[in-house]
Amino acid sequence: MKYNFPPCVYAETLLELPKLSELDIRVAKQYLPMIVEYYSQRLLLDEKAHDYLYVKYGISPLVSRHYSLGYSDRTLGAEFSHTNFAEREILRGSLKRLRLFRGSGHEAFVGCVVVPILVGESITGFYAERIARVCRNAKPFYRVRFEENCLFVTLNFEGQRDAYFCDSPLAAIQLCGLINKPAFATDRSFELNDQECEYMRKLGVQDIIILKPANTLASDMSKVRKKLTLAGFRSRIEPNFLEVKYGKA
Incomplete structure (x- = not known):
């Protein structure tokens, strides 16, 4: 079966919603909660990210868990290694259109603490803030939205x-x-x-x-x-x- 995917475009804008296929939407419903939990587990293991949250915002590990805060440390992609090549490429394509991965295949939020935006039970977007000095073309923060209401x-x-x-x-x-x-x-x-x-x-x-x-x-x-x-x-x-x-x- 050949899927008709929208182009893989990575963007950082408040105004533009990603163009998603039906498969992308299914991937979002299945994988976004898993990604939130994975980032939360990575935050538990990263002292620098914890220090950033506490020193700058006074946010304790307990509060971090309460809001499902996480940290992107470049290891998410390795979690997909159990899938075969075709499935892995389809999954990565969907995550690119969701803007969690860049067009290059790298994670979008590497080096950032990550805040999932929830409206009811739905994850409608992410906010990510870099914990170290910004270098080269990196941005100090990112916000991606999947739905109009991403507050x-x-x-x-x-x-x-x-x-x-x-x-x-x-x-x-x-x-x-x-x-x-x-x-x-x-x-x-x-x-x-x-x-x-x-x-x-x-x-x-x-x-x-x-x-x-x-x-x-x-x-x-x-x-x-x-x-x-x-x-x-x-x-x-x-x-x-x-x-x-x-x-x-």
Whole structure:
């Protein structure tokens, strides 16, 4: 049987959804939970990744497990060696279209802590943040989405009318641990689409506090606030009080 696959294109964009075949969708449902668990196990074994999470965000191993955080250490590909060549190539092709592997065949998130984005029981995307100095063409963070709603929210939203808008899922987890307030995030662009705004409304959110990072222009934050106003939310901008350093774990 010959499959009609979309092209293998690796992209880092908030706006573009991957073009997936029916087989790609089946692969996603079967393998994405396994990949999340694999990355979680790799995080348990990596002291540098744990130190990064604790020193920068105050995130303990227990909290990491609570949010299924993981670490990509270049070993995921070896897990597919038990399959035959044809099956392995089909699987890698699907994972490229899902943007977990690059067109070259290398893992996309190598050297990054990885946050799965869950909406209900579905994995709708990933956020990944590099733990070491960025070199060559590597990016400090990545965000890939499989569905229109790819919004990270902390686990304490029920019955809350106000929420904090952070510049990353890791910062949202940090805030939740510090002041026990609900928080959500996309990435450092603070980009939100209509489906994600609707998701926030369904959660009961009415007021949003945008935490402005120190190196972000006020004009950019004003654009974010305008988008929220058009979506029907009240909002205000506050300095990011999360930019602190913790002691070594």
